[in-house]
Amino acid sequence: MRIEWRPEARADLMKIIDYIADHNFAAAVELTLAIEAATSALPAxxxxxRFGRMPGTREIVVRPNYLVIYRVTDQIDILAVLHARQKYP
Known part of the structure; x- marks a missing residue:
């Protein structure tokens, strides 16, 4: 199964990583690697x-503070990457 990152999800991720990198570059690298590891397990x-809060979605908790929201259809669509305190889409 193929993973497709929506542009909005990529933008979410870049914004989060850029913010963290401004304060702690190593933490930004660690979070990037954790998200890549979690999403790379999805095709298998x-x-x-777990089920997401919105119908038809699922969510990955990465570290305790970040969520990767995705939907499974004929492919895996990564819809958003959020800090856990952000308003859910």
Whole structure:
């Protein structure tokens, strides 16, 4: 199964990583690697993570503070990357 990152999700991720990198570059690298590791597991098992708050979505908790929101159809669509305190889409 293919993973497709929506442009909005990529922008979310870049904004988060840029903000963290301004304060702690190593933490930004660690978060990037954690998100890549979590999402790379999806093609083998797209239903691995919990149901999302919005119908038809699932969410990955990365570290305790970040969520990767995705939907499984004929592919895996990464919809958003959020800090846990952000308003859910």
């Amino acid at each position: 098992n797209p239903h691995l993570y």
